[in-house]
Amino acid sequence: MAESAGPDPAVVLAELVGGERVASDPDTLARFSRDHWPLAILLEGAGRPADRPACVVRPRHAGDVAAVLRWASETGVWVIPYGGGSGVCGGAGGVRGAVVLDLRSLGRILEPDRDALLVRAEAGVLWADLERQLTERGFTTGHYPQSIDLATVGGLVATGSSGQFSTGYGSIEDRVAGLEVVLADGTVLDLPDRAPRRAVGPELMRLFIGSEGVLGVITAASLRVLPLPASRSVYSHAFPRWEAGVEAIRRVLQAGWRPVLTRLYDPLDAARSFPEHAPPGRAVMLWASEGPAERVRAEREAVDALSRDLGATELGPDPVVHWLEHRNDVQLWYDALAMGVLVDTIEVAANWGRVDALYAAVRAAIEGVAGVFYVACHASHAYPQGTSLYFTLAARPAEPDPDGIETLYYGVWEAAMEACVAAGGTISHHHGVGRVRRRWVAAELGPGLDVLRRVKQVLDPRGILNPGVLLP
Amino acid sequence: MAESAGPDPAVVLAELVGGERVASDPDTLARFSRDHWPLAILLEGAGRPADRPACVVRPRHAGDVAAVLRWASETGVWVIPYGGGSGVCGGAGGVRGAVVLDLRSLGRILEPDRDALLVRAEAGVLWADLERQLTERGFTTGHYPQSIDLATVGGLVATGSSGQFSTGYGSIEDRVAGLEVVLADGTVLDLPDRAPRRAVGPELMRLFIGSEGVLGVITAASLRVLPLPASRSVYSHAFPRWEAGVEAIRRVLQAGWRPVLTRLYDPLDAARSFPEHAPPGRAVMLWASEGPAERVRAEREAVDALSRDLGATELGPDPVVHWLEHRNDVQLWYDALAMGVLVDTIEVAANWGRVDALYAAVRAAIEGVAGVFYVACHASHAYPQGTSLYFTLAARPAEPDPDGIETLYYGVWEAAMEACVAAGGTISHHHGVGRVRRRWVAAELGPGLDVLRRVKQVLDPRGILNPGVLLP
The missing domain is CATH 3.30.43.10 (Uridine Diphospho-n-acetylenolpyruvylglucosamine Reductase, domain 2)
Known part of the structure; x- marks a missing residue:
């Protein structure tokens, strides 16, 4: 020891x-x-x-x-x-x-660079505090993870976070322009933000984004910010089937549109999330467009038309307004855990063409675990190439003791991960690996895992940093 | 040896x-x-x-x-x-x-995945051949480097290439969805494209993008493609001063618009590139917008208005059409070199706020080298955070022998690189380091160079791969 x-x-x-x-x-x-x-x-x-x-x-x-x-x-x-x-x-x-x-x-935030739209913040700054300070000055990061009130700049970089508006603004790797990282040997590495892009060897910042603390300790970041958008339009649709909503997202993005929010709930998730707005048995899609008013207007018209082609009916702005107000409430989650109920989320992703099969396979796999009584899903981070799927589940252990809890927990995760790997998806879209996904990192990375181990070996030869996380 | x-x-x-x-x-x-x-x-x-x-x-x-x-x-x-x-x-x-x-x-191209908009090509495929094959099927990579007729998929990935429409479509790192790389020990690393994004450790593909062959040999890539755009609009302006054109690009991008082409020539570069179109003493800006017609129209109107605010006058589509036809002609380059004249290009980049100073400093530095008789510049890859600057120079050695050539060549590069570092720019936007920029990699990366060396050490312990390149 x-x-x-x-x-x-x-x-x-x-x-x-x-x-x-x-x-x-x-x-x-x-x-x-x-x-x-x-x-x-x-x-x-x-x-x-x-x-x-x-x-x-x-x-x-x-x-x-x-x-x-x-x-x-x-x-x-x-x-x-x-x-x-x-x-x-x-x-x-x-x-x-x-x-x-x-x-x-480490809680300092520097004044933003108004020319270059950059802000430097230390690792311990809560993202919500950063966002508040920027908003007062007319800027935003465009990055709004559900954990925004709890999570820090360093944590969101280290875990490879995505925000709720990632379809428009990208994920944390699109926000980071520079990093300060301390290596295991005490070297302070300042990976600077002196240009928006460069071709001077591989971009070393990328080694630390998503590294979950095993390659170095992030102590500060320089982040790209945006002027607050000139206009925003929020709108929503009901789709006759989940698969039609998935197809709508694909068509919208592949036509070149970039709504900042594309968020599709399957009927069960819609019923729970929008009890007052969701027509029974329908999938519900939330959209938001942001930017110059003319572009927002054109985008919304195009999205409406593409959605109608797939049988959607308009639900108006109310479901989005409701979601914007309640999107980060997680009290129910704590209450359930306190009552001994496992509530958890499992996010995976795949390319279009495999999304429907991934949805069906992971859903069935989780439902098949003894003790599971609820599985719902939404697709909330989309790309021209594919989308994430975000499963929410609730389950009760057969026995409420530690062994019963572990059996249930690992049973659910094993079922979901094995189904995901078999369906050709990635095992994590934005929550990271931590301890729970370690077993499937080899399946995901193949010989790449050995590369990661070699990098770990030279950056942290004694293995002092965050043992037991990320690497199997 | x-x-x-x-x-x-x-x-x-x-x-x-x-x-x-x-x-x-x-x-x-x-x-x-x-x-x-x-x-x-x-x-x-x-x-x-x-x-x-x-x-x-x-x-x-x-x-x-x-x-x-x-x-x-x-x-x-x-x-x-x-x-x-x-x-x-x-x-x-x-x-x-x-x-x-x-x-x-290694010249195979697979049929594109039409659902996920991906295509797999081996490293030796000429990018122009890939682009031709995709165009026939209704797709494009959106990546058009000047070297498109000569350069390969693997080379463009390994050097960290940018295309002429990078302002809209990003650079090579935005195109690459998967890579096959052979490591020095013979391991074949398949870094797959199974999802558009993931949070499973640092993205290992990024280690090889821009690695210039020193960390592994790229043998195939999976690339993101786009449907051919529904519409395109090309337009141009003359600006009273270079700096006003720079400011126009910044305002357009920071307002949220994304013309695929933003290309600003200083008066000297404009006179050479558009002898029939460029008003004397003015900077010339080329723009192109691509995508859904409604968005293209709105974007062009916004760009026109922002440009007029800065004193621009419209030059119509002709300069862009001329450029599109002649953009990849480099015969003059070969002719000049064959006559013993050094013609070269040096691309650097900086954040807004430092761009004007970088332009002045690098330009003056190159002009100050004995034998230099021509220096011109354009800004051709822009971001909300800053832009590249692409200097073209011509010079004649004092003595036409090898020593005279080396004195001139390294004199020009030393002047440009030192001025760039002092002005806070990055030493390469998209040509890479090769042999010529090695001396300034330490200034650019700081302790990051040691990280790169450590990674090299574990991936290629005997140092067999591309010696003398990238690493000083």
């Missing part, structure tokens, strides 16, 4: 970064022992809490992070980078004896 | 892949001893030809490439991946005793 090799990390680190920056009281250790991983929450409720770290360090700047990592690389102590803790795949927490870096302490 | 370590590579490789796939006659060795690097062409003309490789291998498939690389990794013989040879920075050729892989032998 890494922690048995030397003296108490809390004592050593207090000398390195100051005693007031290091905590090892039980409440703090408990708080940083897990993120929003449903399995960890359920197990905690059933009396099997997550492993506690040794201590929690709140760095003041990249220099503090570098000092901690240098020491950890020398001693072999594990280090867990921890952002907002909103991850749902077990990517942060739960390693006995590890040092947790509570990166919320 | 690598080649002195063992038996004749041509003999060994004939056994590995078949004698008819290996050539070592003088003409073939000469042909593959350089690419379109102006320095190498001039030196050849002055009696100092590039170093010859030991032999040239034409692989049938990734398996042949793997066999060659495995043998090379065992013996330490250098391997040069060679595509169309259209590079202008010395990225392919000129290593005595090396084995050249003539990848033009």
Whole structure:
């Protein structure tokens, strides 16, 4: 075990970064022992809490992070980078004896560069705070993940996040223009935003986007922003069948339109999400167009026409308005977990041509697991090449004890992942791998996994960074 | 020297892949001893030809490439991946005793996936052939580099290419959905296109885009295609000053419009490129909008209005039509080089706010080199965050011998690169590093260069792949 090799990390680190920056009281250790991983929450409720770290360090700047990592690389102590803790795949927490870096302490936002539409923020800034500050100045990131109120800049970069308007504005890789990353040996890597594009070797920033903390610790990011759009139009349709809605998204995007929001709910998800608006048995599509008014108008007319061709009827703006108001409410989720019910989400993706089969296969696979009583789906991040599918499920373990919970949880995930791989989809669209998807990374990456391991080996030779995450 | 370590590579490789796939006659060795690097062409003309490789291998498939690389990794013989040879920075050729892989032998194109808008092509396919085949089927890649008639799929991926319509369609990284890469140890890495986006670790494809053959050999790519646009509008303006044109591009893009073509010529470049259309002393801007007709119309009206606000006058479609017909003519270039005149292009980029200073600084720096008699510039790849600047220069060496040529060539590049770094620009927008820019990679990447070296170390521990390129 890494922690048995030397003296108490809390004592050593207090000398390195100051005693007031290091905590090892039980409440703090408990708080940083897990993120929003449903399995960890359920197990905690059933009396099997997550492993506690040794201590929690709140760095003041990249220099503090570098000092901690240098020491950890020398001693072999594990280090867990921890952002907002909103991850749902077990990517942060739960390693006995590890040092947790509570990166919320890196909270500065610089004034945006109004010429180049860039803003620099430290890793611990909550994305919602960044967005609020930008909105006051007439800008937006265009990136609105459901976790926006909880998640940090660093966390959203490290996990490869997508926002709800990704169809128009892209995902986190389209927002990041520069990164500051601290490597395991303490090197502070400033990957600058000095041009919008370059051809000077492979773009190294991409090594850290989606790296889930195993290749380095992100301490700041330079992000592309947009002027607040000149106009917005929200509209919605009911489709006779889910597959007709899927086809509508494909036709709209392949015709060259880019609604910022394309969000299709299957009948069950629609009934739950829009009880007042969804016609029974229909799929419901939410759209939003943003930008110059003339383009928004033309786009909406084109989308309406393409949708009508596929049998859609207009539902007006109300379902979108309702969704915009309630889109980030997750209280029901906590309530259910507190009652011992597994509620979880599994997002996958595929190219058009495989989407319908992926939908049917994953849905059937989850429904086939004993204890599952609800499976619904929406398609919320679309591309000319394909779309994501976002399954929401609820299930009750046969036995409410830790073993029963694990059996149910891994049963659901194994069924969904195996069905996804067999149907030719990708195992994660934007939640990342964390701990739960590790087993299927080899199926996804093939020999690429070995490349990832080799990169890990040279960037973190002692393997101190976020053990147990991403790499099987 | 690598080649002195063992038996004749041509003999060994004939056994590995078949004698008819290996050539070592003088003409073939000469042909593959350089690419379109102006320095190498001039030196050849002055009696100092590039170093010859030991032999040239034409692989049938990734398996042949793997066999060659495995043998090379065992013996330490250098391997040069060679595509169309259209590079202008010395990225392919000129290593005595090396084995050249003539990848033009990998020439298959699969039928496009019409649902997902993807096409798979082997590395040696000429991009123009791919584009022709797609056009017949109603599709396009949207990627039109000036080198389209000479450059291969693999070469354009490996060098980080941009096309002339990149403002609308993005650069090569936006086209690539999957890659097949052979590593130095012979591993065939299939990085698949099974979804339009995923969050399963860092996107490994990005390691090889722009890697200039030093991390692996690209043998095939899956590329995103587009339906041929429903409509196109081409138009142009004269701006009273270059800086006003720069400002017009910024305003158009930051307002959310995406003309596929934004191409601004300074007065000197305009006079050379459009002798019949360019008003004296004015900057000339070419625009094209593509897509659904309603959007194209709205975009053109908005661009016209924004341009008029900045003092522009309309020049109509003729300059764009002229450019479309002549854009890839480079005969003059060859003629000049054959006469011992250095004609070269240097592309850099910066964020808005630094563009005007970068333009002035690089221009003045090149003009200040003894022997330079022409410097002109256009801005041809733009983003909401900034733009590229593409300098064309002509110069005559004080002495027409190899030493005089080298003095002039490196004098020009040193002046341009130092000015670019000082002005906060990136040293290459889309031509890559090759041999000529190696000295400034450290200034560009900082400690990132060490990361790149570490990745090189684990992927190619004996350093067999494309020595002397990219890495200083």
